[in-house]
Amino acid sequence: MADAKKGRIRAEKSQKILDAAEQVFVQFGYKGSSLQAIATVAGLPKANLLYYFPNKQQLYNALLMDIVTRWNKNFTEITEEDDPAKTLERYIYAKVEQAIQYPNASKIFATELIQGAPNLNEYLRTDVKNWLQSSCKIINRWIAQGRMAKVDPEKLFFLIWSSTQHYAASETEVLILMDKTHYQEQDIKQIHQFLCQMILTGCGLKPSR
Amino acid sequence: MADAKKGRIRAEKSQKILDAAEQVFVQFGYKGSSLQAIATVAGLPKANLLYYFPNKQQLYNALLMDIVTRWNKNFTEITEEDDPAKTLERYIYAKVEQAIQYPNASKIFATELIQGAPNLNEYLRTDVKNWLQSSCKIINRWIAQGRMAKVDPEKLFFLIWSSTQHYAASETEVLILMDKTHYQEQDIKQIHQFLCQMILTGCGLKPSR
């Protein structure tokens, strides 16, 4: 068998295990998840997991890396020349979409934060912090230029993050209270529109509709 | 020993165990927390826990009940005669204060929701749902009376819940990004003011300052 094919098979199996791990880790957290449970979901014997990943911790780390990679795609660069209203609207849309379409990623991220971010500390102190700092600078310039109301940019991003991730992390509560069993396509638009009305107006900007 | 005194001692010990349990359950979730870990934090031998609580599940339930009871105190009744701006400002304040002062309660609640609310389903379907329904009715009347802008009341409450609880559940991230080690007294006021500016303005109301 060619190396390329071997690599592909390995990648596919790894992915299958990661998918199962995601489901289980969401439900029980890191410590509460057993390899047995993950193996059962993946439809494999327990020992097979440890052939693909050296141990539980590194399986979890691989999963987190997967999630963080997807996450980073939404940390798009904001530049001074951009239109404040359009930029915020687009960013909020990306976050809502992410929360609805990949709730497990948001949930695992949220669990990490709740438990003190034992595995995300570096990521928070570097990637997230840098992105936030440069983005806040842009917001402050927009404010200085009179292009939007004076608001604390840091708290503005916290607001966008929390209000969007809520639909993932608190999915269970939201669905119960909305009398639904799952989100629908239109929910993304409605949530987006609501949040834009609130947040943009609060920033002294006009939502596009 | 009088029964009253026996009861008091029992209550005190139980409370000590519950405090320890809260710390451990926050860090590791339900399944990930061991009685041994809780006992160590409480400074007691493991078997002592099971004298005060019949088993792990009921210890956890007792803790949840404690939290829910504190929670319910903030579900104050909203009436049609109230002033919209003042009512929302007060409610947001209560939520911010709760998040900053009892972050563990918020974290355990959040973990429950992330994991599908296996122990809070009833609470969500009854208490929370009823409160939300009647509160949304009031908001809709305020809107019909032209006392505030037309907004989806359900999503409004989701926004208030998420944006305030964020400072508890994502405490670790927020503190890292704000270069702090812990919240200060003034943070409650600043967060409150920021959220009021955003949310009240978004509702077409005027924040008191």
Next chain:
DNA sequence: GTCTATACAAGGATAGAC
């Protein structure tokens, strides 16, 4: 009421047959 000892199941990880 409090703690030690222990029963019994489940968990992480490895050895080694296939």
Next chain:
DNA sequence: GTCTATCCTTGTATAGAC
């Protein structure tokens, strides 16, 4: 590469001495 068997640790829960 894949699975069975197994080692050792930890976990929940109980029995019973103090």
